[in-house]
Amino acid sequence: MTDLISSAPSLAMAAIHPDPAFPRFHPRPAQGWINDPNGVSYIDGRYHVFFQYNPESARHHRIHWGHVSSPDLITWDEHPVALRPQDGGPDEYGCWTGVVTDDGGVPTAAYSGVTSGHGHSQVVISRGSADLVTWEQTGHVAASMPADPLVTAVRDPFLFRFNGKRYAMQGAGLANGHAALLLYSVEDMSSWKYEGIWLTTENPVAASHTPAEIWECPQLVRVPSDGDAADSGETWVMMFSLWLSGDDHEHANGVGHLIGSLTEDPQTGLPMFTPRSGGSSDFGRDFYAPQIVQLESPAEGSKALLWGWANEGPGRDGRRGRTQEEIDAAGWAGVLTHPRLLSVQKGTLVVSPAPEVEAYRGPLLAEGAAGTVSVPAFAEALVSGAAGEARLVLASGTERQVVFAGQVSDGEELRIFVDASLVEVYRTGSVATTLRAYPAPGEEWILELPEGAAADVWELKLPE
Numbered sequence: 001m002t003d004l005i006s007s008a009p010s011l012a013m014a015a016i017h018p019d020p021a022f023p024r025f026h027p028r029p030a031q032g033w034i035n036d037p038n039g040v041s042y043i044d045g046r047y048h049v050f051f052q053y054n055p056e057s058a059r060h061h062r063i064h065w066g067h068v069s070s071p072d073l074i075t076w077d078e079h080p081v082a083l084r085p086q087d088g089g090p091d092e093y094g095c096w097t098g099v100v101t102d103d104g105g106v107p108t109a110a111y112s113g114v115t116s117g118h119g120h121s122q123v124v125i126s127r128g129s130a131d132l133v134t135w136e137q138t139g140h141v142a143a144s145m146p147a148d149p150l151v152t153a154v155r156d157p158f159l160f161r162f163n164g165k166r167y168a169m170q171g172a173g174l175a176n177g178h179a180a181l182l183l184y185s186v187e188d189m190s191s192w193k194y195e196g197i198w199l200t201t202e203n204p205v206a207a208s209h210t211p212a213e214i215w216e217c218p219q220l221v222r223v224p225s226d227g228d229a230a231d232s233g234e235t236w237v238m239m240f241s242l243w244l245s246g247d248d249h250e251h252a253n254g255v256g257h258l259i260g261s262l263t264e265d266p267q268t269g270l271p272m273f274t275p276r277s278g279g280s281s282d283f284g285r286d287f288y289a290p291q292i293v294q295l296e297s298p299a300e301g302s303k304a305l306l307w308g309w310a311n312e313g314p315g316r317d318g319r320r321g322r323t324q325e326e327i328d329a330a331g332w333a334g335v336l337t338h339p340r341l342l343s344v345q346k347g348t349l350v351v352s353p354a355p356e357v358e359a360y361r362g363p364l365l366a367e368g369a370a371g372t373v374s375v376p377a378f379a380e381a382l383v384s385g386a387a388g389e390a391r392l393v394l395a396s397g398t399e400r401q402v403v404f405a406g407q408v409s410d411g412e413e414l415r416i417f418v419d420a421s422l423v424e425v426y427r428t429g430s431v432a433t434t435l436r437a438y439p440a441p442g443e444e445w446i447l448e449l450p451e452g453a454a455a456d457v458w459e460l461k462l463p464e
Contacts, residue, residue: 007069007077007078007079007133008077008078009075009076009077009078010027010028010029010068010076010077010078011024011025011027011075011076011462012462013030013078014027014028014030015462017030019330019331019332020377020420020439021322021330021420021421021438021439022330022332022420022421023335023419023420023421023422024378024419024420024460024462025338025357025360025378025417025419025460025462026335026336026337026338026419026422027049027068027070027076027078027336028051028066028068028332028334028335028336029053029055029066029078029332030332031055031058031331031332032053032054032055032056032057032058032066032331032332032333033052033053033054033057033058033059033060033061033332033333033334034051034052034053034054034066034309034333034334034335034336035051035052035060035063035288035289035309035311035334036051036052036096036097036217036288036289036291036309037049037050037051037289037290037291037307037308037309037336038050038051038052038065038097038098038099038100038111038291039065039067039082039098039099039100039109039111039291040099040100040291040292040293040305040307041099041100041101041102041107041132041293042293042295043100043102043107043132044130044131045071046069046070046071047069047070047071047073047339048067048068048069048100048132049067049068049069049070049307049336050065050066050067050082050083050100050109051065051066051067051068051309051336052064052065052066052096052097053065053066053081055081057328057331058327058328058330058331058332058333059328059333062085062093062094063085063094063095063096064081064082064083064084064085064094064095065081065082065083065095065109065111066078066081066082067079067080067081067082067132067133069132072356073339073354073356073357074356074357074359074360074463075463079132079133080133082109082128082132082133082135083095083109083111083126083135083137084137086137086139089113089124089137089139090113090115090122090124090139090141091111091113091114091115091124091137091139092115093114093115093116093117094113094114095111095112095113095124096111096112096113096114096121096155096156097111097112097155097156097216097217097289097291098110098111098112098123098124098156098157099111099157099158099159099291100128100132101159101189103189106127106128107127107128107129107130107132108125108126108127108128108189109125109126109127109128109135110123110124110125110142110157110159110168110189111123111124111126111157112124112155112156112157113139113141120145120153120154121145121154121155122141122143122144122145123141123142123143123144123157123168123170123192124139124140124141124142125140125141125142125189125190126138126140140190142189142190142191142192143157143168143170143184143192143194146182146194148196148197149175150174150175150176150197151172151173151174151175151180151182151197152172152173152174152175153172153173153214154170154171154172154182155170155171155172155214155216156170156171156216156217156218157169157170158170158217158218158219158220159186160220160221160294162262162264162271163264163271165185165187166185166186166187167183167184167185167186167270167271168183168184168186168192169181169182169183169184169198169218169220170182170184170218171214171215171216171217171218171240171241172197172214172215173213173214173215173243174197174200177213178200178201178202178213179200179201179210179211179212179213179214179215179240179242179243180197180198180199180200180201180215181197181198181199181200181215181218182194182195182196182197182198183195183196183197183198183270183271185270195268195270198273199238199273199275203275205258205260205275205276205277205278206258206275206278208278209256209257209258209275209277209278209279210240210242210256210257210258210278211242211253211256212240212242212243212244212253212256213243213244213245214243215240215241215242215243216240216241216242216243216289217239217240217241217289217290217291218238218239218240219237219238219239219240219290219291219292220236220237220238220239220262220273221236221237221292221294221304221342222234222235222236222237222294222302222304223235223236223237223304223342223343223344223349224301224302224303224304224342224343224344225343225344225345226343226344226345226346234261234262235259235261235344236259236260236261236262236273237257237258237259237292237304237342237344237349238257238258238260238273238275239255239256239257239258239281239290239292240255240256240257241254241255241288241289241290242254242255242256254280254281254282254284254285254287254288255280255281255282255287255288255289255290255308256278256279256280256281257278257279257280257281257349258273258275258277258278259275259276259277259278259344259347259349260273260274260275260276260277261273261274261276262274277347277348279348279349279431280431281349281351281431282308282351282431282432282433282434283431283432283433284310284432284433284434284435285435286310286311286313286434286435286436287308287309287310287337287432287434288308288309288311289308289309290306290307290308290309290337291306291307291308292304292305292306292342293305303341303342304341304342305339305340305341305342305354306337306339306340306341306342306351307336307337307339307340308336308337308340308434309334309335309336309337310334310335310336310337310422310434310435310436311333311334311436312327312333312334312436313436320401320437320438320440321436321438322438335421335422335436337422337424337432337434338353338354338357338417338424339353339354339356339357340352340353340354340432341353341354341355345429346429348429348430349431350429350430350431351426351430351431351432352415352426353415353417353424353426357417359463360380360460360461360462360463361380361458361460361461362458362459362460362461363458363459363461364456364457364458365379365457365458365459366455366456366457367456368454368455368456369449369454369455369456369457370449370452370453370454370455371448371449372446372447372448372449373446373447373448373449373455373457374444374445374446374447375392375416375418375444375445375446375447375457376418376445376459377418377420377439377445378418378419378420378459378460379417379418379445379457379458379459379460380415380416380417380418380457380458380460381414381415381416381418381447381455381456381457381458382413382414382415382416382455382456382457383408383413383414383415383416383447383449383453383454383455384408384412384413384414384453384454384455385408385449385452385453385454386408386410386450386451386452386453387407387408387409387410387450387452388407388408388449388450388451388452388453389405389406389407389408389450390405390406390407390408390414390447390448390449390450390453391404391405391447391448392404392405392416392418392423392425392445392446392447392448393445393446393447393448394437394439394440394443394444394445394446395443395444395446396440396442396443396444399443401437401443403423403435403437404416404423404425404433404435406425406427406433408450408453411428412427412428412429413427413428414426414427414428416447417460418445419460421436421437421438421439422434422435422436423435423436423437
């Protein structure tokens, strides 16, 4: 049971935040910088989401791990900081991205410990209390930078199981300019065995769909498939955040994925991933560094849930953003997305909001509305009907800022969530679009629908 003395209801506090751009339905601390979701796990009936966190300012510096948890993906408790940079330790520059796993009944974090800003990291292990609220940081290193001179950057460990064995991978960059994955055997969480370079952008499928100089935040999970002929057997999805030199929280290539199979290499006995297709994992420029958790239950079978990071930043594509001075004045930066359910349908990755978020629907403000529809600052809209372009616009008088524009096909639906400055759009049979936009005083959200299309609009409310 989580110690509620050391936690606070995150979303209830968000409702009284003084900044009108602060989201109310996506848990995060009231102040400070956040980025990558970390340590996403489901242990003893609670979902735990950790995240990169600077509690001291709205800038990316001296990264800690923040922590929220929930029994139902709807009500969220905020907990004290979980991991802190340790002076003189392998993480003194920051406790960067990693995972949490149940290791023989002990919650265990494996994360990138960084001692400088030059891209070299080590896998650091910390052990947690049963409720994951307190952590012991001894500075134990489970894996250092490989001795291979071809490997120039390593980061972001991720654990997975295959054929009853536990493995890990890390994202990497190589001296020849290719992005890469490194593979490890993990019989003992405290000491990882390096198995070598596993996959690179020399693979033509990977080069086509996931181009990068470094693959960051690598993920590998089994995803439910509709059984299309191309997806016979188990379907595995590998996902990367696509880093290019010059990226400074402006991630031009965003996030990509590969769909393929995982088999045993007959020569080494190690897992072998064979990609056959791929694509973009989100169509928005404000989405990066997702983490996926694999869940197994007798009732629901296997499912994969994803959280991503929506960053602040300057406006793009005609949208108005926030300057660094405005971010500093607000005192906070970064939001995590809604939890998202992954599946593969007709050989394509499909991303939908977790069914639980429907509990945020409050009063139905419009039913079957057509033409131009007013949308409150905290809302969900469901668009369906005739084909054409739907737009979500910030408007004041004759001034219009198009935040989202997308074609709707016959038989297709768009689910649009507006949470102050965060917009998430989910399309039938496709991936999501994640956007940030900041309404100015006097501006209101307007949904413009094509002829023949209709929308239901709900105001978002926290459940009683």
